[in-house]
Amino acid sequence: MRIDRTHRFLIVGFGGMLVAFIASILLTLVFKSLNPFYHLSIYAIAFVFFFIMVLNYVRERKGIKRISDLGTDLSVDDSKFEVKSSNKWTRNFYQDILSNRQKIKQATEWINAIAEGEKIELTEDNANHLSKAVINLQSELIKFRSKEEKSAWQAEGLAKFSELLRTYNENMKDFGFHIVSETVKYVEGNQGAIFLAGKEDDEEYLEMIGCYAYERRKLANKKISKGEGLVGQCMQEKDLIYITDVPEQYVKITSGLGHATPRHILIIPLISDEKMVGAMELASFKVLEDYQIEFLKDLAKNIAASVAVIQVNENTQQLLVESQKMSNELQANEEEMRQNIEEMEATQEEMSRNQLELDGVFSAINNTLLKAEFDVEGNVISANQKFKEFLKWEEADIKHKKHENICKNPERCGEIWRKVQAGNNHIVEYETRTSKKEKVWIEASYSPVLDTNGNLKKILMLGQDISERVANEEEQRRLSLVADNTDNSVIITDKEGLIEYVNSGFENMTGYKLEEIRGRKPGEFLQGPETNQETKKKISQLLKEEKPINEEILNYAKDGRTYWVSLAINPVRDANGELQNFIAVQADITATKKSALDAKYKLEAIGRSNAVIEFDTKGFVIDVNQNYLDIIGYEKEELIGKHDESMVDQYTSKSKEYKQLWERLAKGEFVTDEFERYTKSGKKVILKCVFNPIFDINGNAIKVVKFANDITQEKTLERENERQQVELMNHMEAINKTIGSLEFDKKGKIVKANEIYLSITGFKLEDIQGKSYFDLLPEKDRFKPQYQLMWESLQSGKFFSGEFKQVDKNGHEVWLSGTINPIYDNEQNLEKVLLLAQFTTKSKQKLNELGGSVTAMKGVIPILELNTDFSLKNANPLFFEASGYSRMTLKKVEFSKDFRLANGTKPKDILKDLDEGKKVETYLEFKTNDGEWVNSKVSMAGVQNLDLELDKIIILFTGMVEQNLKLKNVN
Structure with missing residues (x-):
């Protein structure tokens, strides 16, 4: 039945039922005697209409429920679903549900396709709100993925370049090339250059340190002044420059295909701590996206920080080299001190010419130097506070003091007074004592003070407390003496482990000279194939952790010889705790190692040639070797677990001495003696036995090892031992x-x-x-x-x-x-x-006397030191005084320009004579700092190093001493 007819039937039926009931009621009222059968017929017809109406209602409700389920449950297969209804409302509802299900399925398929990366196109057939929403979702997802890819690209790039910056941080040229080349590759550019900021004569510039184009390294030799071109403009403005329309002649890139001009130029300043340290220029044929530019900005910050660190490291390394060089020249401090004294004397002369400045200068002297005044008899007139604190004098002591109370050496005191009374300034260092009998050192300058008539009025002494310096020099001298004279090897490296100094002990031990190995790591040439690899790894790890090292290791000498050393390496830190150097001391223990190996082999030999048996501390057998079994006649299985008393007689096993023996052994006592033992057959043997307790890590005896020999072997060993003892005593007697x-x-x-x-x-x-x-x-x-x-x-x-x-x-x-x-x-x-x-x-005294003689000679003869290439190395104060040079200006003087040898003598002839050990006497003319030429007779001598090679040249200006003596004799 079709649903529309049913609805019409229900309406007609419901109306018919109503008419039937009303008719039944009226007939009953009109015809009271009406037969009941008529009423029942009417009611039956009404009930049939009612039943059919209810049946169709239930059927229609069930259909609508199925359609509703179809709309809410997408898993239902609508191809097998059929709605048996002709109701247009229901059919329309069903069609709408099917249409929405198709749209939802289509949207689901699109969403899955989008998730897999496919691109969805919208057509007129499927254009609706849901489709448009899916397309919008696709567009947003593409944007999100693009943004994520760009962010990932930036993060990956920064991580990659962080590793590069850590890898190439030692050499600025390599650093520049690798960074700019990787940057060009990463942003898919075509050419790049990196510049380093510099300053010369107050003019700032950028210098190219790396250039890269078409996967090739280009020559980097270019300077750009501040404000010059786009790069110079970037330095001036300290801001990014990006040009997308580059002039034709700005830059050309050459490849195998010819010349091409990039159309896009990006110049980024490298700024660290608000200071521009350089710039990076990139050229590209394609436009650089915003995210690429942002990446390059972040990268520029990292590069700038690394450049600043490299510059600091290079400056620090340079300072360390210069500091090491200065520390090796022990005479530098002395010459600088003498220069300061000369400047102080000049200041004193200026004070005598300008009375108005005298008070200020003396005030400064009082605050910095030790000052005392003496009358012509040597009595102390006055002393400043620093002088009194230096000698721990009280104010009341001043009037009772004389110069002899300060300068304790009468000869030196007399020499000082004679020179000062003659009107000469005199500088001297000497030891004195405080009022507390403490030893101190003073460097004093004595100057005569004249009255208006030119007569000596008083003597002024200005001095400095040099006690600490003298102590340090003495300590350095002793340490240097120890390092130079010890047989042990001493190595000093920088914090990277590169050799800076080795002593003669190292050279004797290894055969290498300092010139051959400076700047190398010791392990590169001292270790070889037989060196223990685990020990090498352990040393390397401890060096990385900056910890002290004490190891024994096998090394190789220059000639291939192997030797063992006891190695001690200690890190040296500065006042801030920063690592500065490593000091390694090596002692040759080859003989000790050989002795240890000899002892090991002897123990193995003892085990092979002696009878050995092991007991627990109670005397039960744990192990036994074949030699002992051969002596005693038992099999090994028969002895294991048995007590030692099974091999002695009944009297011995019950004796007090036997029980005390095992009590002593259990306590860890060492026992050696001759003992009687019985074999399995009952034969008595006499063994020379050594009982050795073996201890655990807590010092408790855990077992006893007995070494046994027959009496014949023992007697032989005793005789040999007696002979060795006599020989040893003879040696000791000879030593004593x-x-x-x-x-x-x-x-x-x-x-x-x-x-x-x-x-x-x-x-x-x-x-x-x-x-x-x-x-x-x-x-x-x-x-x-x-x-x-x-x-x-x-x-x-x-x-x-x-x-x-x-x-x-x-x-x-x-x-x-x-x-x-x-x-x-x-x-x-x-x-x-x-x-x-x-x-x-006595040898030390002779050495000190020799040093005193050298010092005395430096005090009377002008001396000049030259390197073997005739470059000026050093000079004493008398030469500086005669030439007008200072220690700093001496380095700039050239021998070929400022010195002239007499009689056509040439430097190479002098070198030849000095190499043959001859002394050269000639005349030498030199130009002073004021431009005047001074001629003097000179004596030249060569100084050889430990290899007997000419190391430096000493020039003694003997003629100047003779001229001074003649002038004094004339006066």
């Missing part, structure tokens, strides 16, 4: 007759001293027995840390060789040359320390 020796216990207390040592120092054994090594040092050296470190190293197994300073019974300094060696017992525990040395005090 020729070399001084001191024996210390493991705590550093003196136990013994031989007659050689006692006779030279004047001590008796009871005078020093029980005292420490530090008690033998001069008082000023007893608390220096190097001696404490030396004893700590001795206790850890290191030995020392070189020169040692002590005092004798009268407190005078004595010098010894030899070794201090730790001595160990059989268990490798430190037993004592032995010093064996020869006395070298």
